[in-house]
Amino acid sequence: MENVKKKDNIYIRVIKNLTFWVLIAILAGLLLGHFAPATAVKMKVVGDTFIDIIKIFIAPIIFITIVLGISGMGDLKKVGKIGIKSLIYFEIVTSIALVIGIVVGLVIKPGKINKEGLNIQDASQFINTPKKEFSWWHFLQDNVTLQVLIVAIIVGIILNYSRHREVAVSFLSKCSKVVFIALKYIMYLAPLGAFGGIAYTVGKFGVVTLMPLGKLMLTVYVTMFIFIFFILGSILRYYKISIVKFIKYIRAELLIVLGTSSSEAALPNLMEKLEHMGCSKAVVGLVVPTGYSFNLDGTSIYLSMAIIFLAQLYNVHLSLGEIITIIGLLMVTSKGAAGVTGSGFIILASTLTAIHKIPVEGLAFLLGVDKFMSEARAITNFIGNGIATIVISKSEKEFVTVGDPFEENTL
Template sequence: MKSSTLFRQRYIQVIFAVILGICFGHFWPDLGRDIKPVADAFIKLIRMMLAPLVFSTIVLGIASHSHRHGSSVASTLFKSMGLFYFLTLLALLSGWLAAALLQPGVGWHLQTATIDRHLLPALSANPAEKGVTGFLMQIIPTTFVSAFTEPEILPVLLLAMLTGFAIAHAKPTSDHVLKLMDELGKIFFSIFDVIIKLAPLAAFASMAFTVGQHGIQSLAGFSYLILSFYLACTAFVLLVLGGLARWHGFSLWKLIRYIREELLVVLGTSSSEPVLPPLLQKLQTLGCKKDVSGLVLPMAYSFNLDGTAIYLTLASLFIAQACDIQLSNTQILSLIATMLLTSKGAAGVSGSGFVALVATLGIIPDLPLEGATLLLGIDRFMSEARALTSTVSNVVVCLIVSIWEGACDRKLLQQQLDRA
């Protein structure tokens, strides 16, 4: 492949952008901090399109699936949710095991009275005060339109599922609605294709800001915690996801090579949201039927955030160790049970994992909320691993559910992965 052709590949552009961003932020930190709005603008553009994309994709997936397979859409939803919670539980246990074995917080002897709680503006107020009931109520939008204007994606999921079932039960008059929804989806994907071309620029700005704001040297004091988290994520991907992939007859390593371009975009932007549309298209290329993959993958983005789940247990137990708090087995089990809820709905944008952590600490009285301030400076360096882990997990889940439902061409899947 010629060098000019190679550089046209988006993943190569993102790699160069990340390297240039690190150098720029290191040598010109002030300018690096100043160009943060470029990365923020990219994420805002992505979020602008995410709600209509998710809505049209899920509506089309449910309605089409119901038309072709009758009531089996309920089976698909049930299997998907069961797998989501199973993997979330394993991810939470992975974070707990990593914290127990590596003990990244031991020896800190942190006094919470010396911590300024006001360093957590706007993060601690809402989730902590709402509690579990408030979190569940957030899923229901105030109005039909408000679901598309609110930052949370869960209301859009609820609305899309209700609309999809309603269209499915309105046959045969719903055929023209399905055709309209399919055409709208194509338009949304076309708009997204234009936006995603800005990914290398966003990756450059994001890395320049991160290094300019915190400095490479800021990693030194927290390097063991960051290493522990990356090891926990790697172990989860290789052992849990790799085992599931092997059990279902495909190679995780080949799958990662197949979606490497999308993973590099996630790495550069610290967000999994920009790659949702291209992953949907790649899953169809792998042989997954559109009505199943279009239903499962968008749901996974809110219900299967395994990177965030690993972060929640590891970060919480790090805070306990740093504050010399001994948690009993009952307290740890209670913590994990709570995180099965608070890990859901945190959209794959950089910083959402930290918000979920604050929400968890606000509900659990055994750990000091002030301890979360320890992670403020390094959260950006951990968000890449969260987003990458969740992205790989979501693709694996979608393939597995498609295989369960007989909606995946296994021969085509193998052929495409062998070419990767």
């Protein structure tokens, strides 16, 4: 009887899992695109509608996230040099991650099926405004996203020095919860978006278009593996700590992250283990929670690579100036992607809208594999934050060990 109940519970969990329905939607879209391409092409409106709904959230999420991030820096001033050093470290490492994602994407070309991409010679047909040469002035003048970003930075700085900061932050925090709850429910429509995107793509361009998705997944996983063991590993090696030993030390927490696709559930245990390892309580208390918003290495790699992937998929050439612009935008906007379902798509949509050259509709194509890459992003983010805490502790001489720092305890 108990075994029957356990099986029933498993079936219920599977049916309630959004990934399950995304998979069903992908399969349905694939079959429709293959066997009834004319009908499948008409499903474009389904994927487009989902993307249009997502785009509604761009301005409020960017504004609230940036304002809260900057105005909250008033708290970091209390810890002085440690807070500033943490932010500098976060920005440097995540920038390296962004650049690596773009470079690997440009070298491996996961979005290229052939020399013609998806055989779309002019991607501007997907964009409502006339195609024109890139210029910084038009870039600022024509893009609401960037305007919101600039206003948010100014408001955040003003609030940081305002005596009404706490009241404003409290209000914006409540607004943030409402917006993200709304986004959470909107993401339940993700299977429809995935269905529309896959059905249209396969119906118009054939089953061969699924090959780049598999290539993108493999490229993302390999890139994050390299980033963890070579970039983060080199940083730890400078402080005479083994990346392999550190990963073994937090393996239980990594399993939690793997199971939940989010680093949030394992953060308390990570903080305890870092203290046991030798990091001071003050540094752990500052760096880990702050890093959860500002130090998202895995997310940075994925976001930059996804944009290059979509550009290749639609055969869009990006100039060096546009690539630098993408990196600059993601350096700021990626800081709002912490553990919130759908936030990655908001960041991608806002960046694509800002550069106004790559079809935003391509996001529906990514819905099919995004769930399968969330584990890699979360694990890379988690390891990166643990290493950041060790680095700041070591550099501030706030790291004290007695015996082997990786000695197992009762955690």
